[in-house]
Amino acid sequence: MSTAANRTAGPDHLWTVDEHLEDILATVRPLEPIELQLLDAQGCVLVEDITVPVSLPPFDNSSMDGYAVRVTDVAGASEEFPAVLTVVGDVAAGQSEPLHVGPGETARIMTGAPLPPGAEAVVPVEWTDGGLGGGPVTGMRARSQAPEGAGGHVHVYRSAEARAHVRAKGSDVKAGDRALDAGTVLGPPQIALLAAIGRGTVRVRPRPRVVVMSTGSELVQPDEQLADGQIYDSNSFALTAAARDAGAIAYRVGAVADDAETLRDTIEDQLVRADLLVTTGGVSVGAYDVVKEALSSVGDGDEEGAGIDFRKLAMQPGKPQGFGSIGPDHIPLLALPGNPVSSYVSFELFVRPAIRALMGLDDVHRPTTRATLTTDKALTSPKGRRQFLRGTYADGEVTPVGGAGSHLVAALALADALIVVPEDVESVEPGTEVQVVLLG
Structure with missing residues (x-):
């Protein structure tokens, strides 16, 4: 696996957002396909086209509880002059020995x-009397008082x-039709279709396993003092x-203290x-930035091509970043900054596309749109940085929430969009019309 460590860019090179993302997506490869049981394949991406082996439904069947009839036998039937038919038996779902309906006959179905x-x-x-005599049967009476089996007659009033x-x-799908295309993400409706056409397993790219860990001796788990x-x-x-x-x-690992060896x-x-x-x-320039200390030398020696850059x-927030691979299997690693907003924005811009690439999806990005900025005063942005501000989007308008501070978790919880301010705009x-990344 090639990594950013192989690039010629020096340590003082200021990467653009697009360069960093391009490097990640050029490195991450889709996971190898596997065969999974249907329910285990939920959320996975198909790697094969699925052709329907048997038509759905596989036979003509009734959409109602009622009576199977010949059209000529009920032609002109009315409440005043009902058609009177001989009931030859019942036809239930799953019945393998069908009855035959001849002239003047019917089967309850x-x-x-x-x-x-x-x-x-x-x-x-x-539309019938249910074989009871009298007028049409409706509601619960239709279901509970209709005759059972052969024998007797039924009056049909329409x-x-x-x-x-x-x-x-x-009428749903025919044998030989394409049911699902390769690249389809399997949700409940797709799994229902696969089951309906008799597929118990399917070949997919598995959902990526992502391990997340925070670093910092100051971090305490919720519910602790x-x-x-x-x-x-x-x-x-x-x-x-x-x-x-x-x-x-995804697996969450408890916060790791500021110790490189640990x-x-x-x-x-x-x-x-x-x-x-x-x-x-732990990825900036502080004295206790243990991620850099722990991982800067990883890959030296036997693990050729591995390493974290x-x-x-x-960009703002999220200036310090790390990316590369680790271990004998060259597992991709993304090292994000520690401020809450910085880490979340970095995830949306870089980690989420990497996950979607591992899944084998063609479109790995959040949708974007253009929206009118609604605010009381102008937004400012540092020159040469692409800024991502939190906002709320609705009906073609976007409103900033919170400030530019990368610690503002409460404002982040209100946002459903990122407002993008380009590098050359201060x-x-x-x-003004701005670009918006939709997070919802």
Whole structure:
């Protein structure tokens, strides 16, 4: 696997957002296909076209509880002059020995049951007396008091056209039709279709396994007591949830203290269950940025081509980033900054596309649109940086929420979009049309 460590860019090179993303997507490869049981394949991407082996429905069947009839036998039937037919028996769903309906005959039929030979239509039980004599039967009486089996007669009070209340064989899909295309993400409706055409297993690219871990000795798990100088670890929860939302199977690792050896050991322990590793924190220039300390030398020696490259990006928030591969299997690793907004924005821009690429999807990006900026004052942006501001989007308008600070978790919780301010723009006036990344 080639990595960014092989690039000629020096440590002082300021990467653009597009360069960093291009490097990630050029490195990450879709996971190898496997055969999975249907329910295990939910959320996975098909790698084969699915052809229908048997028509749906596989036979003509009734869409109503009622009576299977010949059209000529009920022609002109009315309440004043009903058609009187001999009941030759019942046809239930799943019945393998169909009755034959001859002239002047009918068979009581249940919803989903095959249309018996000789019959051309179905009259609902509500159009009959249910074999009881008297007027038409309706409601619960139609279902509970109709005759059982052969013998007796039924009065039919309305005529029926050919194929009335009959679901035709192949009216859903026909044998030989394309049911699903390769590249389809399998959700509940697609799994239902696969089951309906008799497929118990399917060949897919599996959902990527993503391991997320935070770093920092100041981090405490929720429900624990905070001491002076401590904060709760929100990043690992946010990024694990985001990875699951992107389609991955995500595992959250408890926060790792600021110790390079401990972090290195933790990462090595997680490699066995990871297709992608994501760390947050410890990638800037501080004295205790342990991710850089722990991973800068990884890949030296036997693991040819592996290594993590730490770089600066021309963006705000999220300037410090790391990317490369680790371990003998060259598992991709993305090292994100530790501020909550920085880490989440970085996830949306870089990690989510990587997950979608591992899944084998063609379109790995969030949808974007243009929207009118609604705000009381102009937005400012640092020159040479692509800024991503949180916002709420509705009806072609976007409104900023919170400020530019990368610690503002509460504002992030209100946002459903990112407002993109290009590198060459330092001020955006109210009413300006801007690019928006939709997060919902």
